[in-house]
Amino acid sequence: MTLSKDPLNLIITGVGGQGNVLASQLIGRALVRENFYVTIGETYGASQRGGAVMSHLRISRQSPHSPLIPEGQADIVVALEPVEALRVIGHYGNPSVSAVVNSRPIYPTAVTVGEAEYPSMKKIEKTIREMAKKAWFVDATEIALSLGSPIFTNIIMVGALVGTALLPLSQRALEEIIKESFPVAQLSNNLKAFERGWEKTRGTNDQTSSSMVVNRS
């Protein structure tokens, strides 16, 4: 499979603790399996305690690249949290960027304390559609809760990403990696979560996911 651009730059972003690191690893390893050069840059440590986090993936057929994506060079943004999509697009976005966004907010303490405002989901969606070429909105947290825990959110979003076909990865390629990555006891839930995410976006060019843009503000 070929890349639409070389290097292809993917950012997976969210709030510390949401599992962007695991998501980036699954994608990265699947790509290495397909013989791509992959470099992943992560933010670890203190930011995991509720701060904004990003995984930068550089995907190339030709050579390895730096673990950080330069300003304005993101090709795909996968956001586990809606306002983080805005933050990342704000710095790394460009008119050609595609975005796959989880629709459930995690409120920063600045907001819950009343010192800052959290934009409405409507505004977020509108802004993303203005700033990105293509955008998908997925109610990943809701799906995760229906599967029993919010921790499945990241796998669901990996599924959604694969479903968009923006990456040269098939459903099967990811499922192989998932099988290698989880102990047997957790396997079926994670495969299910992946599939539910994949179903949301596959075959679509660009859409708002069915119904649920949960307005919680």
Next chain:
Amino acid sequence: MSVIKKNAPGTSELLMGNEAIARGALEAGVQFAAAYPGNPSSEIIGTLAQVAQEMGIYVEWSVNEKVAIEAAASASFSGLRAISAMKQNGVNVASDFILNLNLSGVGSGGLVLVAADDPAALSSTNEEDSRFIAKLGDLPLLEPATFQEAKDMTKWAFELSESINSLVIVRSVSRISHARGNVVLGELPLEKRTARYDTSKIFIPVAVPLRHLALHLKQGKVRETYESSPFNSYVGPEDPELLTITSGSGWFYSLEAVNTLNLKDRVGILKIGTTWPLPGKLLAKHMAKVKKVLFVEEVDPFLENNVKELAAEWSPEVGSWTFYGKSSGHVHPFGEINPDLIINAVSKVMDKSYSAREKGYGQKATEMTKALVPNRDLGFCPGCPHRATFWAIKAALKLDGRGGFVTGDIGCYSLGLGPAGFFQLKTMHAMGSGAGLATGFGQLHKFGFDQPVLSVCGDSTFFHAAIPALINGVYNQSNFVLVVLDNSATAMTGFQPHAGTGETATGSAAPIVDIEKLCSALGLRVETCDPFDIKDTTDKILDLINDKGGVRVLISRRKCALVEAKEEKAAYKVYVDPEKCLGESCGCARLCTRIFKCPGLIWNKEKGKSQIDEAICTGCGVCADICPESAILREEN
């Protein structure tokens, strides 16, 4: 899950820099590994610990970095290859031993120290360039620029160490250690050495001046080896207009900058992997072709200034250059470097304009971010016992009213500096500094000082560095209260076990060093409390503050919420009764969401009520005790 033990030479795996380093050590036949957790180095020993049993090697989490490298040195003294890894602050802690070890030598086994820096202090208290220890101690230094090099350099470092009987330092940074990339695996050795200490040898730095001279001679040998090392390489035109000299993570950024600016035929990049001692001849050869040199490296102008020293020596013969880098300000002399900074630097030096993206879009993006995107503060996780402890400390100090304060230390609870911990911590420096400062403050009553002093430290920090300060307090009869925040983990760095948790690095059972017993043995008054019982914790703190004598200890004990979540189901189902919730009105004024600030509590503006975010709440139930109206309810699960 550990791919680093895979016996499949020639295959390519996606490895984290730290995993690659661990793999390099395994390929070199390392048999002893010791470290103290510290971001960004923790995964090196962490990964080795995961495969220790299978690979038949010894791996330990030591109590602190000095002990770690001393323990590792015992192995190299006995003929085994050993490794220790630490963050920049750990190098400071270990430095006294390192700066004696350089003179004594390491024995017949190779000893490698991996120093992993955290530029911009993304997860540290300071920003520091640990490469200087190499110059200070006349020790060989290597800087991997890629994940492959992280593995290959670590492996080679053991060979180098044995060939010159010296400690070798491999310096990494966050963007190498924690980033991932393709690594081709090498072979795993079959041979295992037997440990034996040759009693005819002594490992001492004495006679110092002679050994110092010997060290310089060793350096000369290393320099020769470095001149032809494959870890130094050049890409670019035969006659560049600008020579970029770079090391470590600077390599990728320099490449990216040159490619992005389309200057491949005008700018050459010399990658130095053998950063100290400098391969002078190699440098001279490349620098002879240019008049402009740009240095790209992380944290301090180490490479830059060392090259300038050489340039000063050469200048009578070769002339001079215009140097660009951290001294000229083209590359920030503070913080972390990144592709954009280097693109900027090169574009300035080469006078080639660059704009990251189309102006209109860029402007819109900046405005949008400013208008819509709120800051995300770091905070304690939902259910964190530190939030409860700091809430009790805040209440106790307020009630006491004498201007009492808290000296802080390093760990998750360092977030007590900010809003999440109600701004309780007033100082933060090194491991154990909180107690060290407190033992001093506790003497100032002789000068009219009457403010109660509390010092907080975590359970792992206690063993690392607080004990000497504690004993100092006992011996010199200082007045302060030490609050040990015992969450049974070295949490901030990734939940590694320590001397108090009952488990070793490799997962086997370990005796528990009991903090309470230890303090009692010092003759101190020791109290324990459960931070989730806020009233009791507050009362105990007040009682201890008002106790007239010496050092007093409060152990605030409750498991870390993230560890607890992995092991147990949530204790409670928590929810808000909107009928009882007073919200913004007199009597509450949003105490839970505005002041207590657990992320599991959110403010519903439309309804004017607080509510629990069930995707975030961990069910600890503490907020139910905070609510003045008992509007937050908890049901046992």
Next chain:
Amino acid sequence: MSTEIKGPQDLEKEVIKADLCTLCGACVGLCPYFRAYKGKVVVMDNCNLSQGRCYSFCPRTPSNLEALNQFIFKTSYPADSLGTFQKVVMAKSLDKEILSKGQYGGITSTLVAWAMKKRMIDAAILTKREKELLSSGKVAKNKKQVLACAGSNYIASPTLEAFNKSAGGSYKRMAAVGIPCQVLALGKMRINPLEHKNDIEKLSLVIGLFCTWALSYREFFQFLQQEVPIKKIGKMDIPPPPANVFQVRLPGGVKSISLDHVRNFIRPTCTVCLDMTAEFSDFSVGAVEGISGWNTVILRTARGQELLEDARRARAIEVADMPKANLNHLKEAALLKKKRALENIVKRTGNKENLLYLQGTDSLRSLLPS
């Protein structure tokens, strides 16, 4: 009421930090932001409301005495130094148990217990001294509990905290016994309860106690600790002039400490208090100078008079006429406190038109310093 109601931050600035806090406790127990601890009101966190009950109820924020007098007595705030009253009598308890525990005539304890017995009230907010001389408000529901609170207390106590915390409960009619600042605060609660109501309608009987000043806890405690064994202290008493001593009853006898020393610990806020007899109560109780074993009772409202009369008829208490000389003496003492207070206030504000927290006090014009 023309008085502007502000919020907790203003309360902190205008009263607590200005050393005017009386520790009455009216601001404590309403919310998590104010707590009383060892003799001080502590602001625990920053409540960001611009208006609060704390400010409204505080006896040291702008207090319109005219409006309050009208609300309670339907008359103007008088120039009389004893405030609005119907009659002043002497009274003493005929209950032996109470006489042994109470101060002077034991009237307060007797009438509270009596009101409970006759189911006029089902709970009373009283002040109890506990460990280390620390006093706080207590809810008494029966005679035994009333007796446990008997005895004079010269140290400020945040008694109204107990009212705030218990009024929301199951009690239907409550009494409160307080010193003048506390009684003023209760009056302010009644006149402007704010949106929360505070269950102030449950307050059906207010008994005031005479007070010249109250002592600051932390400093006085430290001082007394060095003079006597705190744990052994029984009653405390300040006998009438010319004695000039502070007496502490110990197992071995009575220890007298010079009142001049003790005066060092008078709360600064007492120097700007003009009310010696708790003018906004149903009735006020104090000692009778020169006549031991009796109380002075100033009867103010019909309810107060009815209670007294009821108890007298049932022979729970004995009532006698107040000798004129004693009444004059009382009025003089009360007038002196008023004058001193106004003098201190004007000294503080530097302006006769600015009487600090006092409003609606036209009747006192003649008492202002020249």
